[in-house]
Amino acid sequence: xxxxxxxxxxxxxxxxxxxxxxxxxxxxxxxxxxxxxxxxxxxxxxxxxxxxxxxxxxxxxxxxxxxxxxxxxxxxxxxxxxxxxxxxxxxxxxxxxxxxxxxxxxxxxxxxxxxxxxxxxxxxxxxxxxxxxxxxxxxxxxxxxxxxxxxxxxxxxxxxxxxxxxxxxxxxxxxxxxxxxxxxxxxxxxxxxxxxxxxxxxxxxxxxxxxxxxxxxxxxxxxxxxxxxxxxxxxxxxxxxxxxxxxxxxxxxxxxxxxxxxxxxxxxxxxxxxxxxxxxxxxxxxxxxxxxxxxxxxxxxxxxxxxxxxxxxxxxxxxxxxxxxxxxxxxxxxxxxxxxxxxxxxxxxxxxxxxxxxxxxxxxxxxxxxxxxxxxxxxxxxxxxxxxxxxxxxxxxxxxxxxxxxxxxxxxxxxxxxxxxxxxxxxxxxxxxxxxxxx
Numbered sequence: 001x002x003x004x005x006x007x008x009x010x011x012x013x014x015x016x017x018x019x020x021x022x023x024x025x026x027x028x029x030x031x032x033x034x035x036x037x038x039x040x041x042x043x044x045x046x047x048x049x050x051x052x053x054x055x056x057x058x059x060x061x062x063x064x065x066x067x068x069x070x071x072x073x074x075x076x077x078x079x080x081x082x083x084x085x086x087x088x089x090x091x092x093x094x095x096x097x098x099x100x101x102x103x104x105x106x107x108x109x110x111x112x113x114x115x116x117x118x119x120x121x122x123x124x125x126x127x128x129x130x131x132x133x134x135x136x137x138x139x140x141x142x143x144x145x146x147x148x149x150x151x152x153x154x155x156x157x158x159x160x161x162x163x164x165x166x167x168x169x170x171x172x173x174x175x176x177x178x179x180x181x182x183x184x185x186x187x188x189x190x191x192x193x194x195x196x197x198x199x200x201x202x203x204x205x206x207x208x209x210x211x212x213x214x215x216x217x218x219x220x221x222x223x224x225x226x227x228x229x230x231x232x233x234x235x236x237x238x239x240x241x242x243x244x245x246x247x248x249x250x251x252x253x254x255x256x257x258x259x260x261x262x263x264x265x266x267x268x269x270x271x272x273x274x275x276x277x278x279x280x281x282x283x284x285x286x287x288x289x290x291x292x293x294x295x296x297x298x299x300x301x302x303x304x305x306x307x308x309x310x311x312x313x314x315x316x317x318x319x320x321x322x323x324x325x326x327x328x329x330x331x332x333x334x335x336x337x338x339x340x341x342x343x344x345x346x347x348x349x350x351x352x353x354x355x356x357x358x359x360x361x362x363x364x365x366x367x368x369x370x371x372x373x374x375x376x377x378x379x380x381x382x383x384x385x386x387x388x389x390x391x392x393x394x395x396x397x398x399x400x401x402x403x404x405x406x407x408x409x410x411x412x413x414x415x416x417x418x419x420x421x422x423x424x425x426x427x428x429x430x431x432x433x434x435x436x437x438x439x
Contacts, residue, residue, distance in 0.1 A: 067437065068367075068386040068387060068436045068437065069387070069434075070367070070387045070432055070434040070435070072432055073430075073431040075430050075431070076105065076428065076429040076431070077427070077428055078095075078105070078124075078429075079097045079099075079103065080427060081427055082394075082424075083095055083397060083398060083424055083425070083429055084098055084131055084132055084133050084134075084397055085132050085133060085134050085135045085145075085146075086135070086400040086423045087135040088402050088421075089140050091405075092106065092107055093106070093107035094135055094137065096131075096135055097132060097427065098132075099131070101132075102124055102125055102127070102171070103125065104171075107402065108404075108406060125171045126173070128145065130149035131148035132145050132146070133146050133147065133148060133211060133213070134146040134211070135214065136223060137216075138220040139220065141156065141157055142156065142237070143155040144214055144216075144223055146212065146214045146225060147210070148210045149210075150206070150207045150208060150210065150229075151176055152207075152211055152223075153173060153176055153177070154176070154177065154240060155173055156172045156174045158170050175240050177225075177235060177240055178206055178242050179241070183205060183206070204242075204247070207225065207229055207233070208227075209227050209228035209253070210227060211225050211226070211227050212226055212254060212255050212256070213255065213257045214257070215257045215265075216237070216259075217259055218259075220237060221236065223235040223236075223237055224265060225257075226254040227253075227254060228253035228254065228255075230248055230249060230250050230252065230253065231245055231248070231249055232249055232265070233246070234287075244286055249277075250269035250270075250271050250275065251269070252270035252271040252299075253269060254269050254270075255268055255301050255302070257303065258303040258304060258312070261309050263278060263279055264276055265277040265287065266305075266312060267303075268301070268303045268314055269299070269300055272294065273292055273293065273294050273300070274292070274293040274294075274296075274300055274314055275289060275292050276290040276291040277289060277290060290332050291333065293314075293324060293331075293332075293333055296316040296322060297316075298316050298317035298318045298345075300314055300316045301315055301316060301348070302346060303315075304349035304350060306351060307351060307353060307354070310326055311325050311370065312325075312333055313339075315346025315347070315349050316345070318345075319343065319344060319345060319360075320338045320339070320346070321338060321349070321368075322338050323337045323339065324336070336381070337383070339366075341385055341388070342366060343362040344361035344362040344395075345360060345361045345395075346358055346359075347361055347396060347397055352402060352418055353403070353416070355368065355386075355401070355436070356368040357401050359395075359398070360396060363393065363394060363395060364388055365396055366387070367385070367386045367387040367388075367434060368383050368384070369385075371384070389420070389432050391430060392426065392428070393428075394425040396422050396423070396424055397423055398423040399422050399423070400420075401419065404417035404418055407435075414438060415435050415437040415438055416438065417433060417434070418434045419431065420433075
């Protein structure tokens with residue numbers, strides 16, 4: 001098992017070395033002072049409070065005396081191994097683990113068991129025999145899963161059911177990427193082979209190390225996959241053809257990928273860097289490097305974009321979440337501050353509305369709120385830490401969040417209620433409810 005990259009760049013070698021490298025981030029001891037040049041958002045937990053944003057509150061109090069609050073809802077124990085990935089689609093919550101099991105449950109059911117009406121007895125809806133490191137869902141019809149054995153699998157979801165029959169949507173494996181057609185074309189075409197580690201060659205359509213992250217474009221026509229083999233690839237979802245492979249995109253394993261609505265792709269790596277990519281015009285529409293963002297002192301594990309795409313959040317082994325905002329210049333993104341409070345590596349990030357959720361090896365989840373027009377720090381935004389979720393017994397590896405539809409249907413309009421789901425290396429998924437007052 002090896003979901004985490006190391007603090008120090010290493011040359012890619014065999015799978016066992018990748019796993020050793022990944023485990024070491026749990027023991028990262030990078031100093032918080034390594035980012036002392038950045039403006040820091042206060043934590044709820046002393047003594048890490050730094051009042052460098054003059055208008056950022058360190059409490060959860062808001063106008064009218066109302067304050068944000070959260071409560072633990074339930075624990076899902078359907079998995080038998082570490083939960084590596086979570087994804088929401090409609091009313092379903094999908095989860096994947098280190099044994100290759102995929103589970104699904106009703107995301108808005110607050111009961112800890114059974115996991116869902118169509119997944120009784122905690123049985124997985126699919127078993128892949130290779131760790132599920134990431135998930136992406138196109139509409140409610142296709143589920144893409146990224147695996148440690150270098151493959152991407154495509155599952156067909158059929159939500160239809162007989163009127164009087166059991167509600168159990170079938171999940172059918174329809175493709176493994178790259179497809180056989182792509183492999184054959186790459187095998188026999190000129191220039192179809194590229195050099196990979198240890199001076200070996202492979203067809204350019206294949207990943208040759210764990211596929212660590214997936215992301216879909218807003219229109220779901222393209223799927224991006226990032227890998228520990230230092231490449232990212234672009235797939236067309238209509239026919240699952242590999243359109244492009246960007247070789248040597250980083251100097252170490254790629255751990256995260258995020259896509260903006262205006263065509264930029266962001267990749268985060270064990271080489272401590274974030275790289276910004278943009279499609280060129282013309283028929284081939286290949287990606288070119290726009291900028292390299294360097295501020296972290298250790299491996300970048302997670303990336304997330306604000307809902308409007310104006311802010312990029314990056315989490316790393318140095319225990320900080322760096323804030324990047326569009327600057328309109330050649331650098332593309334400028335650092336405007338850092339969110340601190342976690343005491344170990346940041347492993348996952350998720351955005352819902354104006355909130356950022358962060359999960360860490362310190363076994364906590366923190367919720368940060370972005371507010372516009374309150375800061376004189378050079379950025380138009382200020383941030384506050386609203387809540388800290390405690391209760392996991394192991395590192396928090398994955399997160400997802402959504403509006404609480406049960407609350408939306410109520411008549412209370414004094415605030416907004418969210419559901420947050422956190423997956424842990426102890427095989428549990430915890431469900432949390434967060435209420436945030438309207439300011």
